Amino acid sequence: MTEPEPLLSVRDLRTHFHTDAGVVKAVDGVSFDVMPGEVFGIVGESGSGKSITAMSILGLVPMPPGRIESGEILWKGTDLLSATDADLRRIRGKEISMIFQDPMTSLNPVYTIGQQIAEIVRVHNDVSKQEARDRAIEMLELVGIPRPEQRANDYPHQFSGGMRQRAMIAMAIACDPDLLIADEPTTALDVTIQAQILEVLQHASEETNSSIILITHDLGVVAGMADRVAVMYAGQIVETGAIDEIFYEPRMPYTWGLLESIPRLDQRRGGRRLQPISGSPPSMLRPPSGCRFHPRCPYSDGDRCVSDEPSLIELRFDRQARCHYALQPGWYSPGERLAVAEVEWDVLIVAATDRSAAPDVDLPDDLAAREQVPETLADALTASQKPGRRRSRKS
Numbered sequence: 001m002t003e004p005e006p007l008l009s010v011r012d013l014r015t016h017f018h019t020d021a022g023v024v025k026a027v028d029g030v031s032f033d034v035m036p037g038e039v040f041g042i043v044g045e046s047g048s049g050k051s052i053t054a055m056s057i058l059g060l061v062p063m064p065p066g067r068i069e070s071g072e073i074l075w076k077g078t079d080l081l082s083a084t085d086a087d088l089r090r091i092r093g094k095e096i097s098m099i100f101q102d103p104m105t106s107l108n109p110v111y112t113i114g115q116q117i118a119e120i121v122r123v124h125n126d127v128s129k130q131e132a133r134d135r136a137i138e139m140l141e142l143v144g145i146p147r148p149e150q151r152a153n154d155y156p157h158q159f160s161g162g163m164r165q166r167a168m169i170a171m172a173i174a175c176d177p178d179l180l181i182a183d184e185p186t187t188a189l190d191v192t193i194q195a196q197i198l199e200v201l202q203h204a205s206e207e208t209n210s211s212i213i214l215i216t217h218d219l220g221v222v223a224g225m226a227d228r229v230a231v232m233y234a235g236q237i238v239e240t241g242a243i244d245e246i247f248y249e250p251r252m253p254y255t256w257g258l259l260e261s262i263p264r265l266d267q268r269r270g271g272r273r274l275q276p277i278s279g280s281p282p283s284m285l286r287p288p289s290g291c292r293f294h295p296r297c298p299y300s301d302g303d304r305c306v307s308d309e310p311s312l313i314e315l316r317f318d319r320q321a322r323c324h325y326a327l328q329p330g331w332y333s334p335g336e337r338l339a340v341a342e343v344e345w346d347v348l349i350v351a352a353t354d355r356s357a358a359p360d361v362d363l364p365d366d367l368a369a370r371e372q373v374p375e376t377l378a379d380a381l382t383a384s385q386k387p388g389r390r391r392s393r394k395s
């Protein structure tokens with residue numbers, strides 16, 4: 001059986017901003033593939049280049065000051081960087097659609113939700129007004145909006161934050177796209193709604209059989225959904241792999257830091273608190289010498305790490321890490337980190353769904369504050385427990 005071709009292939013993408021202060025290398029040599037039907041996570045701290053990567057794909061980088069210096073963005077084999085504006089407009093919304101972090105910036109306050117979804121359908125398809133409205137209602141129903149016929153007549157301000165995000169998803173899938181790019185789709189929402197929105201997103205992509213690029217600063221968010229993950233730091237990819245490899249066998253100390261930033265559940269063992277990565281993200285105007293992570297890396301050797309830039313080392317097929325020591329035996333399992341990670345997902349699921357079964361587990365504050373944790377959260381987390389989980393791929 002032959003492997004399917006990637007839907008999207010990004011090759012050595014470099015998107016820079018030419019500012020008065022100098023050149024900001026926001027995306028600096030990024031390559032990845034998205035396969036048909038898969039969920040691909042892009043994870044990294046603020047300013048690491050996640051959104052600019054997405055905006056480069058859609059031709060939305062403001063130019064100037066932005067400039068795509070080099071690279072290829074192959075969409076079904078065609079380079080989007082040399083596509084005409086008309087081609088890009090056709091592809092945006094119809095073949096690739098984007099869900100933004102803040103729906104209010106994308107929803108127009110003066111049109112009803114139903115009108116806005118119907119409008120997108122009409123722009124990209126030869127359908128009547130009635131057919132477009134029917135499609136809008138069908139989409140609102142699919143994303144779990146109750147009484148969609150009536151709610152389609154509401155204006156964005158009449159929807160709650162979570163409902164608006166559902167409406168954005170409805171709008172994004174209305175034209176049955178092949179790829180959905182969701183840029184921090186849940187950051188502005190509280191944890192209960194976050195889990196519901198992720199579930200809606202996953203359900204919607206399965207219904208339309210579309211791939212997803214899920215962008216987030218939180219590895220916990222991709223845990224339940226992504227098939228493969230790229231971790232970004234300072235404009236570059238520093239680790240890639242299947243979700244289970246990233247969680248249980250990370251090879252790059254920045255990824256260890258991200259894992260430790262996820263709310264931990266073993267706090268009863270020694271009262272450990274969250275351990276965010278120390279230090280600040282680097283200046284993208286003057287990134288650090290050598291390994292860009294070295295000023296914050298507890299494992300820096302103070303020598304090679306400071307002077308030589310590590311390349312992305314191929315650990316095996318489809319698995320890479322950017323660290324001089326990535327191939328060092330035992331490097332990927334320092335201490336009990338990974339065993340703890342495995343245990344804590346199990347514990348979280350139990351603790352989140354049945355407090356009486358795990359009364360001594362300290363849930364993260366935002367979860368503990370709720371009397372009842374929705375099952376959707378447990379479902380989202382349970383999905384991360386299925387090694388080798390793969391969604392069916394479009395043929």
Ligand SMILES: Nc1ncnc2c1ncn2[C@@H]1O[C@H](COP(=O)(O)OP(=O)(O)OP(=O)(O)O)[C@@H](O)[C@H]1O
Nearest residue numbers: 017024026045046047048049050051052053065284
């Ligand atoms: N118009 C611009 N002019 C100059 N620099 C820019 C511009 N837009 C973005 N940048 C810089 O590009 C870098 C990458 O930004 P990007 O928005 O991709 O980060 P991000 O990973 O999406 O972060 P966040 O998690 O905060 O959304 C940042 O250093 C940012 O300051």
Ligand code: SF4
Nearest residue numbers: 291294297305323324
């Ligand atoms: S190359 Fe050195 S500084 Fe960079 S992540 Fe590896 S150990 Fe840390």
Ligand SMILES: [Mg+2]
Nearest residue numbers: 050051052183
């Ligand atoms: Mg962003």
